[in-house]
Amino acid sequence: MSFYPLLKSYDGLDVNDYMRKVTSQRVASIIRKERLQALDFLALLSPAATEFLEEMAQKAHRLTLQHFGRTIQLYTPLYLSNQCVNRCLYCNFSHINKEIQRRRLSPEEIEAEAKAIASTGLKQVLLLTGDVPGKEPLEYLVQALDIIKESFTSLSVEINALSTEEYTLLTKHGVDGLTIYQEVYDEKTYESLHPAGPKRDYRWRLDAPERGCQAAMRRVNVGALLGLHHWPSEVFFTGLHAQYLQDRYLDTEISVSIPRIKSGPEGYQPTAPVSDRDLVQIILAFRLFMPRLGITLSTRESAALRDNLVPLGVTRLSSGVNTAVGGHIDEEAKDGQFIISDERSTEEIRQMLLQKGYQPVFQDWHNI
Amino acid sequence: MDNLRIGDKEIRNRLFIGSGKFADEGIIQDLMTETGVEVVTVALRRVDLQNRQQNVLRHIPPEAILMPNTSGARTAEEAVRIARLARASGCGNWIKIEVISDNKYLLPDNNETIKATEVLAAEGFVVLPYMHPDLYAAKALEKAGAAAIMPLGAPIGTNRGLKTKEIVRILIEECSLPIIVDAGIGKPSEAAEAMEMGAAAVLVNTAIATAGDPLIMAKAFSQAVQAGRLAYLAQPGQTVEYARASSPLTGFLQD
Numbered sequence: 232m233s234f235y236p237l238l239k240s241y242d243g244l245d246v247n248d249y250m251r252k253v254t255s256q257r258v259a260s261i262i263r264k265e266r267l268q269a270l271d272f273l274a275l276l277s278p279a280a281t282e283f284l285e286e287m288a289q290k291a292h293r294l295t296l297q298h299f300g301r302t303i304q305l306y307t308p309l310y311l312s313n314q315c316v317n318r319c320l321y322c323n324f325s326h327i328n329k330e331i332q333r334r335r336l337s338p339e340e341i342e343a344e345a346k347a348i349a350s351t352g353l354k355q356v357l358l359l360t361g362d363v364p365g366k367e368p369l370e371y372l373v374q375a376l377d378i379i380k381e382s383f384t385s386l387s388v389e390i391n392a393l394s395t396e397e398y399t400l401l402t403k404h405g406v407d408g409l410t411i412y413q414e415v416y417d418e419k420t421y422e423s424l425h426p427a428g429p430k431r432d433y434r435w436r437l438d439a440p441e442r443g444c445q446a447a448m449r450r451v452n453v454g455a456l457l458g459l460h461h462w463p464s465e466v467f468f469t470g471l472h473a474q475y476l477q478d479r480y481l482d483t484e485i486s487v488s489i490p491r492i493k494s495g496p497e498g499y500q501p502t503a504p505v506s507d508r509d510l511v512q513i514i515l516a517f518r519l520f521m522p523r524l525g526i527t528l529s530t531r532e533s534a535a536l537r538d539n540l541v542p543l544g545v546t547r548l549s550s551g552v553n554t555a556v557g558g559h560i561d562e563e564a565k566d567g568q569f570i571i572s573d574e575r576s577t578e579e580i581r582q583m584l585l586q587k588g589y590q591p592v593f594q595d596w597h598n599i
Numbered sequence: 600m601d602n603l604r605i606g607d608k609e610i611r612n613r614l615f616i617g618s619g620k621f622a623d624e625g626i627i628q629d630l631m632t633e634t635g636v637e638v639v640t641v642a643l644r645r646v647d648l649q650n651r652q653q654n655v656l657r658h659i660p661p662e663a664i665l666m667p668n669t670s671g672a673r674t675a676e677e678a679v680r681i682a683r684l685a686r687a688s689g690c691g692n693w694i695k696i697e698v699i700s701d702n703k704y705l706l707p708d709n710n711e712t713i714k715a716t717e718v719l720a721a722e723g724f725v726v727l728p729y730m731h732p733d734l735y736a737a738k739a740l741e742k743a744g745a746a747a748i749m750p751l752g753a754p755i756g757t758n759r760g761l762k763t764k765e766i767v768r769i770l771i772e773e774c775s776l777p778i779i780v781d782a783g784i785g786k787p788s789e790a791a792e793a794m795e796m797g798a799a800a801v802l803v804n805t806a807i808a809t810a811g812d813p814l815i816m817a818k819a820f821s822q823a824v825q826a827g828r829l830a831y832l833a834q835p836g837q838t839v840e841y842a843r844a845s846s847p848l849t850g851f852l853q854d
Contacts, residue, residue, distance in 0.1 A: 299620070
């Protein structure tokens with residue numbers, strides 16, 4: 232099984248032309264529908280839908296409340312290593328970026344970092360590394376998991392694409408969630424943005440979330456880096472990918488992230504910027520298309536924007552984030568993967584949620 | 600006294616509540632005090648057992664009947680492990696089995712639920728399985744040692760009401776265990792309808808937690824459940840298709 236044939240079946244679709252033809256009446260009728268088709272989702276990403284943002288927001292809010300209640304999951308990333316063999320043009324961890332100091336946490340540092348994060352009350356953590364495939368990095372990760380799992384009830388990973396057997400190995404060591412972005416669904420753009428390294432293999436990465444589902448991950452999170460390519464088509468294919476997985480792997484919770492890419496090494500600037508208004512439209516369209524979809528929002532967004540996005544369909548927020556390796560135990564640690572905009576502590580995020588009438592959920596599963 | 604007996608507990612208020620979707624879990628205590636609700640279900644997956652001061656259990660009054668649930672479990676094995684964890688953590692021996700491996704509609708897996716019920720009932724738990732209404736599965740749950748049966752009225756969180764009414768009616772007629780309608784009930788009138796049919800209790804979470812005023816909605820549900828129960832006990836008169844004329848047209852045939 233692969234999402235690729237479904238993706239390719241849309242090769243003849245001119246997304247811009249399709250969206251240009253979407254009328255206000257069509258959008259109004261889609262908002263009233265109970266179940267949306269794939270092209271309805273695309274229509275909600277069209278310029279015609281921008282007139283209906285408030286109506287979409289009202290429905291998205293109702294659906295989110297109905298399915299998730301007044302709750303928001305909290306987690307934080309834990310960066311184990313920024314060593315990377317890839318050359319992604321937009322990423323600070325790219326191996327050609329000589330500006331950053333490379334670092335990989337020792338077992339003692341891993342334990343200290345985990346304890347520092349756990350002391351804020353967080354129980355769900357997302358482990359990140361740069362992309363260094365092979366046996367030794369996997370053994371390192373497994374060793375890290377065995378150290379970290381004592382401090383948390385849920386461990387997710389955001390690492391290079393693995394085989395089903397490798398994902399299964401990780402689940403045996405306590406991993407229950409997988410985040411893997413396709414980065415960009417447009418195949419030609421993907422090739423141009425990944426000029427070297429194993430990550431150049433588009434299909435290996437595209438099928439990784441499915442391999443995660445097959446390896447019995449409880450949660451699989453997909454997404455595109457918004458800004459790398461025309462956002463309506465990127466969001467459309469992200470939605471199709473999420474729906475494809477949700478329809479085939481009923482026992483896996485599928486979610487999406489909506490990260491807006493910022494500047495990268497060597498003066499890289501996103502070529503297809505996404506405005507705040509676009510981001511709102513994206514969240515609302517996702518929620519109307521897939522009412523039970525998890526939607527994750529990172530600290531790439533500002534505190535004010537994150538606060539306002541909470542009632543619109545978001546189900547998961549990162550908090551107390553430091554994207555530098557060792558950032559929670561070493562004040563000197565720098566060279567994060569990206570610049571964060573919401574620097575609030577977990578306690579501050581917790582207070583914000585309570586003030587907005589939401590329950591911050593620190594734990595959603597027992598490591599059993 | 601028309602109390603409901605489950606396991607060794609006598610229950611006066613036949614509205615059971617869920618605790619999963621409230622903005623502020625602190626409301627649970629007020630809600631129970633104001634309505635007299637006695638049974639509350641708590642998702643054990645969200646209870647930080649190492650930090651009793653920071654979890655939902657601190658909001659459950661000590662006199663309440665705690666019904667931990669196994670939500671999050673996707674197999675019988677996971678449900679059994681959560682149930683054992685609940686009991687070992689001092690949450691009592693009641694357990695609501697939820698085994699759901701469908702993340703799209705959250706429909707319960709009856710086969711896995713039956714397996715978990717069998718194991719846990721044998722270990723002395725008071726097992727309350729949440730199930731997709733089906734007579735054969737309900738009978739299997741009875742045989743497996745369930746203390747009550749909890750069929751859904753509609754998928755979790757939908758507030759769609761008693762969509763499974765005809766099958767729930769059959770379960771009420773055919774099962775010897777109490778039938779507690781769980782999930783889908785969106786309005787007090789629907790809770791009353793379930794009780795009028797002879798349901799032993801109803802469990803409500805989303806409809807209360809997501810109401811504009813959860814406290815008032817809980818009171819409405821509590822009263823509706825009571826009214827429905829009284830109507831059931833009063834044995835409603837027969838419904839007939841045509842009006843019964845007070846001056847019958849054929850009365851002249853009497854001798």
